[in-house]
Each structure stands twice: as structure tokens, then as C-alpha cells.
Amino acid sequence: MQIGLFIPCLVDQFFPQAGLAVARILKRLGHSVEYPAEQTCCGQPAFNAGVRSEAAALAKRFIQVFDRFEAVVAPSGSCVAMVRNFYPELLDLAPHSSFITRVFEFSEFLVDRLNVTDLGATFNERVTYHDSCHLLRELRVREQPRQLLRAVKGLDFVELNDGPTCCGFGGVFSVKFPEVSTVMGEDKVAAIERTGARYVVASDCGCLMHIGGLLTRRDSKVRPIHLAELLGGAP
Amino acid sequence: MMHTPVLEEQRRATLARALNLALDKRRQSVAEFPDWEAMRQRAHDIRAGALDRLDEYLNQFERAAAANGIRVVRVATAEEACLYVVAIAKRIGVTTAVKSKSMVTEEIHLNRALETEGIRAMETDLGEYIAQLCGQPPFHLTAPIVHLSRDEVGRILADKLGVPFTNDPTQLTLIARDAMRREFLTARLGISGANFCVAETGSLVLVTNEGNGRMCTTLPAKEGPRVHVAITGIEKVVPALKDVAHLLRLLARSGSGMRLTAYTTLINGPRKRAAGEETTGPDEVHVLLLDNGRRAMLRDPHLREALCCIRCGACSNTCPVYHRIGGHAYQSVYNGPIGSVWSAALWDTEQAATLPFVSSLCGACADICPVKIDIHHALLWQRKLAADRGYTPRWQRLVWWAWRVAMSHPALYGFGSIVARRLFSPAILNRLGKPWTETRDLPPLARKSFHEMWKEEAPK
Numbered sequence: 001m002q003i004g005l006f007i008p009c010l011v012d013q014f015f016p017q018a019g020l021a022v023a024r025i026l027k028r029l030g031h032s033v034e035y036p037a038e039q040t041c042c043g044q045p046a047f048n049a050g051v052r053s054e055a056a057a058l059a060k061r062f063i064q065v066f067d068r069f070e071a072v073v074a075p076s077g078s079c080v081a082m083v084r085n086f087y088p089e090l091l092d093l094a095p096h097s098s099f100i101t102r103v104f105e106f107s108e109f110l111v112d113r114l115n116v117t118d119l120g121a122t123f124n125e126r127v128t129y130h131d132s133c134h135l136l137r138e139l140r141v142r143e144q145p146r147q148l149l150r151a152v153k154g155l156d157f158v159e160l161n162d163g164p165t166c167c168g169f170g171g172v173f174s175v176k177f178p179e180v181s182t183v184m185g186e187d188k189v190a191a192i193e194r195t196g197a198r199y200v201v202a203s204d205c206g207c208l209m210h211i212g213g214l215l216t217r218r219d220s221k222v223r224p225i226h227l228a229e230l231l232g233g234a235p
Numbered sequence: 236m237m238h239t240p241v242l243e244e245q246r247r248a249t250l251a252r253a254l255n256l257a258l259d260k261r262r263q264s265v266a267e268f269p270d271w272e273a274m275r276q277r278a279h280d281i282r283a284g285a286l287d288r289l290d291e292y293l294n295q296f297e298r299a300a301a302a303n304g305i306r307v308v309r310v311a312t313a314e315e316a317c318l319y320v321v322a323i324a325k326r327i328g329v330t331t332a333v334k335s336k337s338m339v340t341e342e343i344h345l346n347r348a349l350e351t352e353g354i355r356a357m358e359t360d361l362g363e364y365i366a367q368l369c370g371q372p373p374f375h376l377t378a379p380i381v382h383l384s385r386d387e388v389g390r391i392l393a394d395k396l397g398v399p400f401t402n403d404p405t406q407l408t409l410i411a412r413d414a415m416r417r418e419f420l421t422a423r424l425g426i427s428g429a430n431f432c433v434a435e436t437g438s439l440v441l442v443t444n445e446g447n448g449r450m451c452t453t454l455p456a457k458e459g460p461r462v463h464v465a466i467t468g469i470e471k472v473v474p475a476l477k478d479v480a481h482l483l484r485l486l487a488r489s490g491s492g493m494r495l496t497a498y499t500t501l502i503n504g505p506r507k508r509a510a511g512e513e514t515t516g517p518d519e520v521h522v523l524l525l526d527n528g529r530r531a532m533l534r535d536p537h538l539r540e541a542l543c544c545i546r547c548g549a550c551s552n553t554c555p556v557y558h559r560i561g562g563h564a565y566q567s568v569y570n571g572p573i574g575s576v577w578s579a580a581l582w583d584t585e586q587a588a589t590l591p592f593v594s595s596l597c598g599a600c601a602d603i604c605p606v607k608i609d610i611h612h613a614l615l616w617q618r619k620l621a622a623d624r625g626y627t628p629r630w631q632r633l634v635w636w637a638w639r640v641a642m643s644h645p646a647l648y649g650f651g652s653i654v655a656r657r658l659f660s661p662a663i664l665n666r667l668g669k670p671w672t673e674t675r676d677l678p679p680l681a682r683k684s685f686h687e688m689w690k691e692e693a694p695k
């Protein structure tokens with residue numbers, strides 16, 4: 001399959017390894033992966049701020065950049081939710097427009113589209129999984145990441161018994177209302193620590209950045225890691 | 236920008252205990268229905284269907300209620316509604332009214348309007364009564380004092396009523412009941428809301444847990460004319476009693492986890508016979524159907540859904556932001572997730588326009604809502620409306636414009652990304668990253684962006 005890689009801004013700037021892992025895994029599965037270098041942002045930050053005209057300009061651009069691919073895959077539930085759930089409203093598209101149905105979040109693409117759950121990875125650690133809100137509630141992706149994690153050899157999977165509830169990131173929310181966001185994150189981190197896991201896995205770099213920022217601030221031994229990175233292993 | 240303080244830890248814990256208890260009980264009572272999702276859908280369809288033909292159902296309700304002897308009045312604004320109630324109070328010559336819990340009367344600030352005319356409105360829902368004693372607005376749509384501990388309630392009653400302190404819930408209830416009884420037995424003006432107005436039969440449906448709603452609407456006083464006024468929003472109409480039956484199955488379960496509220500009252504009109512033959516029941520029943528911005532919501536397809544709300548309070552119970560800031564932080568009668576949607580729709584103020592931004596858009600509210608309102612999507616829409624109305628400061632719009640220009644030119648974005656890597660050491664990033672970095676670390680920028688890495692060596 002001819003796959004276009006969509007690397008959201010946070011992945012590009014802070015977590016490039018997650019993006020590389022996605023590319024590596026998809027190539028290993030025999031697909032051709034291309035990264036259109038002219039891509040930038042899907043427009044979500046402006047959309048969430050209510051400034052829809054600026055968001056629409058970037059949404060149109062996004063479609064132009066990615067329209068030629070059979071599938072578009074991103075290591076981010078939030079950005080895919082922006083395209084799938086909000087582009088139709090923003091650009092007046094049909095909700096099942098052929099473009100929208102070709103954009104996938106990484107774990108749902110593997111499990112639902114490629115029917116792959118076992119990537120042959122090994123990870124000898126106790127791991128918990130944080131459901132990022134947009135992946136869970138906008139895209140309804142819950143089981144796919146768990147299936148992928150359970151197939152990893154040596155991995156001791158523990159559920160995070162906290163709802164699942166938001167980590168408090170929420171994009172601009174985290175800087176606009178830092179106190180509220182922090183308290184939400186601190187409760188999340190406490191729940192993570194209660195599991196005794198060494199790693200907290202998520203499929204969104206926003207959550208990983210927020211949870212990670214609180215973990216290192218309190219010198220926790222728990223490390224945040226993107227699902228793709230865990231599954232992709234070393235090159 | 237609005238400052239949203241986080242509740243202090245103790246208060247947060249008290250609140251979380253109460254809200255989580257309600258959520259646990261909800262989970263258990265919802266689990267009794269394997270087809271809960273289908274029930275939600277049906278509840279949504281009932282409410283949305285009623286809104287689709289709102290005028291038709293309102294007219295039907297009005298006719299049926301009138302046939303039962305109820306006077307139905309349409310009121311456009313809060314002022315109009317308040318004036319109407321004040322006029323009744325003056326006509327029948329009362330200086331006290333007993334009130335059953337009603338968010339719509341909070342919305343129109345009825346108590347204040349009555350007080351300026353020398354009429355005391357006494358809240359008779361236990362929580363609302365205590366909130367009134369300490370001069371606080373309700374903290375929650377359905378549980379006005381959910382944030383107070385038993386000890387605090389005991390101290391408030393001891394303070395305000397001069398009774399000995401106790402923190403025993405039964406004793407506390409008895410104390411309040413004692414204070415209310417006297418009022419109930421002499422009150423001649425009863426004020427309530429309505430959970431539903433039934434078009435088919437012209438009935439009002441009222442749910443309460445303490446039976447105070449019945450006392451406020453049956454008015455057992457022996458002397459003089461007795462009047463019950465129900466004030467409710469135009470959106471509360473439903474086609475038929477069978478619809479009410481369905482909605483009631485979801486309402487209490489969603490909010491408190493109870494199968495049903497303790498009292499469900501159907502009001503079909505004033506006392507039918509002469510006072511000598513039938514002792515309870517008012518001489519007159521008036522229903523005020525309030526617009527106050529609801530028709531404008533109805534016209535906006537994105538806000539119309541929000542009118543489906545049956546005020547169960549579940550969205551607040553589950554909201555991670557509400558848990559941390561509590562109801563008063565919203566500084567609005569309607570608080571929590573749906574309250575933010577409503578407040579911004581009803582009031583064109585900067586404060587109300589800010590509320591939709593006080594959300595991480597996690598969507599937990601929409602998942603729990605028994606009538607399937609896409610609450611967080613409505614919040615997003617309200618953000619757009621806020622920006623359109625000019626509540627987004629000009630400098631912010633400029634920032635978004637600049638951001639869009641940069642993001643439209645990959646070269647510009649790429650250049651910025653490379654420059655940032657050279658200039659921003661972790662220390663500088665930490666300083667620039669405020670207020671994020673006051674409580675959280677920022678990860679260092681990757682040595683090379685994905686973009687640069689890919690250019691150099693795309694993985695084989």
C-alpha cells in the first residue's frame with residue numbers, strides 16, 4: 001500500500017523517534033511509506049481556539065498534501081480525530097468523503113486495516129496504557145492498542161484504573177488554565193504510579209508530554225513512551 | 236482572562252467523594268440494562284423530536300393544560316417572568332413563598348426579584364435551603380451543597396438556626412424539616428419548576444427526593460387563596476406520558492444512581508372542588524413557559540441539541556475539570572459542561588463566553604449524557620461563536636493569523652524549527668515555556684526534528 005506519513009508538530013519537534021518507529025514498522029510489513037515534506041499542521045489548535053477560518057485554511061492545505069495516498073497514517077489520535085470528525089464540519093465535506101476515510105491513527109491502522117496485532121516485539125517490563133481522550137472518545141479506539149501491547153513478548157500489562165480520565169493536557173487548555181491542568185495531571189501520575197509500571201504508553205504525544213513533564217518534575221522512575229516506539233524497538 | 240482557581244485539597248476530596256459515589260451508583264444501576272445505549276438513543280430521539288416540533292407541542296400542552304384549569308403564560312424574558320410572580324404575590328397578599336428546587340428560577344434570579352418587593356422566598360429542598368441560609372448559589376445542577384461535609388452542614392444549621400450542633404444526617408434533616416413544616420402549613424404561594432410538561436395531557440411532572448415539591452404545590456394552608464406557579468423553559472415539553480416514563484428511567488439513574496427519585500409528582504391542575512370538600516390543592520395553577528434565549532438556541536443547529544438536556548447532572552459528576560474547580564468557579568447559575576454551553580448561549584457576557592474554554596475537551600460528558608448530547612462539540616462551537624463575537628482579543632487573533640501563515644509555508648516552518656533548535660537550550664525553553672514549566676518539565680527539543688531526520692536517512 002502507498003502510505004502517506006502524517007507527522008504532527010509535537011512528534012516532529014519533540015518525539016521524532018515515534019514517527020520513525022511508525023515508518024519502520026509499516027515498511028517492515030511491506031508497505032511503501034512516504035513522508036510528504038511539505039506537510040505542516042492539521043489546524044487543530046486554531047480550531048479548538050474557535051478561530052475556524054485559520055483552521056480551515058490549513059485543513060484545505062492538509063488535504064492537498066495527502067490526497068494522493070491510499071492511506072494516511074499518524075501516530076496521534078488527536079490529529080486524526082481532527083481530520084475525521086471535524087474536517088467535515090469545518091470544510092463542509094461529506095462525513096464519509098473518500099479522503100476522510102483514508103486517514104488512520106497508527107494502532108487502528110495496524111489492527112483494523114492491516115489485521116496485524118503481533119509485531120514480534122519483545123519488551124521485558126511492566127507497562128500501563130493511558131487512553132488519550134480523542135483516541136478513545138472521538139475515534140473509539142480502545143482495544144487496538146491493548147491488543148498490540150498484549151502481543152508483545154515479555155510485557156507485563158496492567159490496566160490504569162482511573163476512569164479512564166483525562167490527563168489534563170487539552171492543548172492550549174494546559175497553558176490557559178495551568179493550575180487545573182496540573183492537578184488533573186498529578187492525579188493521573190499518581191494513578192500511573194499505583195500500577196507499579198515502569199512505562200506508561202500512550203498514542204498521543206500531547207498526553208506523553210504532559211504526563212512525562214510531571215513524571216520528571218517529581219523524579220519518578222516511570223517513563224513515558226509512545227506505542228509505536230515500544231512496538232518498533234531498536235532499528 | 237478568567238482565573239479558575241483549583242479548589243483547596245480538602246474541598247476537592249469532599250467533592251470527589253460525593254461525585255464518585257454518585258458515579259459508582261450510576262454504574263451499578265445502568266448495568267441493570269443491557270440495552271442502555273439503545274435507551275439513551277431513544278431518550279435522545281424523544282427530546283430531539285419534541286424540539287423539532289416544539290411549537291406544535293407547546294400549543295398542544297397549552298390547550299390540554301387550559302382544559303385542566305391551568306393558566307399557561309409564555310414569557311420572553313427573566314424580567315417578565317419575575318414581574319408575573321411578583322404580581323401574583325401582591326394580588327393574593329403574601330409576604331412568603333415556599334419554593335421547590337428549580338434551576339430556571341435561579342436563572343431568572345426570582346428570589347432577588349421577590350425580595351426587592353418585600354416577599355421572602357424560602358427554599359425547601361434541603362440542599363437548596365442550606366445554600367440559601369449561607370447565601371451561596373447552588374454548587375451543582377442537582378446537588379446544591381454537594382461540596383459541603385456533614386460537619387459543615389451541621390455548623391451552618393447550628394449557626395443560623397440556633398440549634399445544638401449535630402452531624403447526624405437524620406438529625407440534620409429533622410431540624411430542617413422542623414423549620415420548614417411551619418412555613419408549609421401556612422404558605423399560600425408555592426413556586427416550583429417542572430422537569431417535564433406533557434403535551435398530551437397538559438400535566439406537569441416534578442421529581443424530588445424529599446417530598447418538598449409536593450408540599451410546595453399542594454399548599455395545605457387553611458385560609459385564603461392559594462396559588463402554585465411553575466416556571467419552566469419552553470424546551471421542557473415532551474409529547475406524551477409514555478415519553479416521560481422513559482426519560483424518568485434514565486434521569487435519576489444518570490444523576491444519582493437511584494432507580495427513581497423518591498417522589499414523582501404529576502400535576503394536572505388546581506383543586507377541582509370547593510375548599511370545603513377537598514382540602515389540599517391550590518386554587519390556581521400558573522405555568523410560565525420561559526424563552527430567555529432558548530429560541531435562539533433552537534435556531535442554531537449546533538446549540539439546539541443542548542436543549543435536549545434533562546438536567547440530571549451526570550456530566551458535572553464525571554467532568555475532570557468540574558471535579559477540580561467546583562461549581563462556583565464558573566460564576567454562572569448553570570455550571571459544569573452543559574452549564575458552560577447554556578451560559579454562553581443565554582448570556583452575552585465575557586465571563587459566559589470564557590466558560591467553553593474551561594474544558595480539556597475530553598468528551599467524558601458526552602459519553603455519560605443520558606440524552607446523548609455532544610456536549611464537548613457544543614463547547615467547541617461556542618468557542619467559535621465567542622471568537623466571532625469578538626471575545627478573542629485582537630492580539631490572539633493576530634497570533635493565530637501569524638501561526639497559520641507560518642504553517643502554510645513549509646519553508647518558514649522548517650526554518651523556524653531549525654532556528655529554534657539552535658537557539659533554545661533547555662534552560663531558555665524552560666523560561667519561554669511558562670506557565671507550563673512552573674509545574675511541569677518540558678521535554679528538550681529533539682536534536683533533530685523528524686523532518687530533518689527523514690531527509691538525512693529515511694529508514695529502509
Ligand code: SF4
Binds near residue numbers: 376548610
Ligand atoms: S447535558 Fe446530559 S448529562 Fe448533562 S445534565 Fe443534561 S442530560 Fe444530564
